[in-house]
Amino acid sequence: MPISPRLGPEAVAANMADYKPRYKPQEALLEANRCLFCFDAPCIQACPTGIDIPSFIKKIANGNLTGAARTILTANVLGASCARVCPTQVLCEGACVMLDREGDPVKIGRLQRYATDHVFEKNISVLKATAKTTGKRVAIIGSGPAGLGCAAELARLGHSPVVFEKTAKAGGLNTYGIAYYKMPPKVSLEEVEMIRGLGVEFRCGIEVGKDITTARLEKEFDAIFVGIGLSGSPKLNVPGESLPEVVDALHFIAQIRMQPLHKVPVGERAAVIGGGNTAIDAVTQARRLGAQDAAIVYRRTQSDMSAYEFEQELAKIDGARFLFNVVPVEIVSHGGHVSGLKLARTTNVNGQVRILPGTEFIEPFDMVIKAIGEEKQVSLLKTLFPNLELDQRGVVAHDADTGRTNLPKVFAGGDCANGGREVVDAVAEGKKAARGMHVFFAGEKVTGPLQASRLGVKDGAPMGSGFDKPIRVPELEEEYFKRGGK
Ligand SMILES: Cc1cc2nc3c(=O)[nH]c(=O)nc-3n(C[C@H](O)[C@H](O)[C@H](O)COP(=O)(O)OP(=O)(O)OC[C@H]3O[C@@H](n4cnc5c(N)ncnc54)[C@H](O)[C@@H]3O)c2cc1C
Ligand code: SF4
Secondary structure (H helix, E strand, C coil), rough: CCCCCCHHHHHHHCCCCCCCCCCHHHHHHHHHCCCCCCCCHHHHHHCCCCCHHHCCCCHHCCCCCHHHHHHHHHHCCHHHHHHCCCCCHHHHHHHHHHHHHHCCCCCHHHHHHHHHHHHHCCCCCCCCCCCCCCEEEEEEEECCCHHHHHHHHHHHCCCCEEECCCCCCCCCCCHCCCCCCCCCHHHHHHHHHHHHCCCCEEECCCCCCCCCCHHHHHHCEEEECCCCCCCCCCCCCCCCCCCCCCHHHHHHHHHHHHHCCCHHHHHHEEEEEEHHHHHHHHHHHHCCCCCCCEEECCCCHHHHHHHHHHHHHHHHHCCCCCEEEEEEEEEEEEEEEEEEEEEEEEEHHHHEEEECCCCCEEEEEEEHHHHHHHHCCCCHHHHHHCCEECCCCCCECCCCCCCCCCCEEECCCCHHHHCCCCCCHHHHHHHHHHHHHHHHHHHHCCCCCCCCCCCCCCCCCECCCCCCCCCCHHHHHHHHHHHCCC
16 A cells, blocks of 8 residues: 555644753753853863853853853854754763763753744844955855855855755755754754855755856865765665655655655554664654554664664654564565565674574565665765765765865865764864865964863863864763764
């Protein structure tokens, strides 16, 4: 049977509602007053954009919400979306002193949202476009968090960025890829408008390499920022993959974000293949759209899953099933539609997944969602810039502090350069590249946000912040990298 929408508008809207709703004023005040306002705040070091967290929380405690939002947005122009989507447990909140004292960190993300919602709702502009312009034009390829972080910082430094985006709307995965219950697309689109207000020009629906050549960009612009992200899931390479109910997780999530929720088709029994955060986002949303059964199908054990533990917990609460140590060997069909997954059991031999012969069985499913990782954009990058150096992972080799690549005018950041991390990393890298370009144009170095630090930073510098010297929670980071990152 073809799949169809399963729930009415009210039911699906309730299921997809904000999973961490905005604080009420009294809640925000209570939470803000839990902050110890550490002199040597470890949360600032743990935030890749180095937001002065104690300072914005103090402003919330004093009732100065506009000032709080200004502190946030000057450090991180996507502070409103990061407030909703950052895995705060392994970033700022994971480093909070209150975690040791009370076992419960200050809810930095929710306070950040409280302050940024205030200015977006009241239409208060806290970032100002600069009056002085340098005449330097920069082409930005890709309007995701990296491109936006770069464009906003360039505009604030007086340069003229033009963002080329192949899709109809700007924002990258913030607009098209985040789980709906974490953040609806509206938040991302409002951020794009704020950045447009700084003097950034957006040319959406223009694919670089197809609608405009890089040779032309190189001729017409003083520098280029590459922020093209990653691409969709690789093929499963099993029979039945071209059946109509087999979809890529990114396509499934984009549909949820672009169509009225009650019109998004979902299976009655959906299988999600993969073990990362994208698989979790797909399985939870399949359940919330009304799938009776939604199951993660993963070839290794639960402890091998790269999805964060708190994301796995959410999927369990949503009623998702987990099938471990199994791989799909065929997508079974009936009358041209998916009717099940033929799975084989697996074992681990020296880190390699091995299929156990004679263990095949069929699970009934009418939809299959592929979430087996995103591919690096090697061939696109090679087509756009034949001489651009890539590292062994297939991402753009670049200087981490300035975004510079081996090509003199070309800078890079975000997923296409870091291999795929978080929104906050992409914004920070875009901003660093903008500052790298500023040095390239004028030789002028712009310093990052600073905090007095008793910890000090090796090499003698007594000051720093997460923007210049990001640290994340070491134990959690170690685990994350052991699992091969996202
Ligand atoms: C399903 C999913 C869920 C996620 N959830 C979270 C989360 O909850 N929290 C979190 O912090 N991170 C999350 N991430 C990661 C986060 O979305 C990325 O790290 C971040 O979006 C990277 O930003 P970027 O700008 O590098 O790339 P992208 O956001 O991918 O943006 C790249 C942009 O470049 C455009 N583009 C590509 N090629 C061209 C071209 N030739 N011409 C013009 N434009 C082009 C694309 O259309 C796109 O808009 C998630 C990722 C996925 C896949
Ligand atoms: S890590 Fe994310 S939520 Fe935490 S302070 Fe930085 S931007 Fe805000």
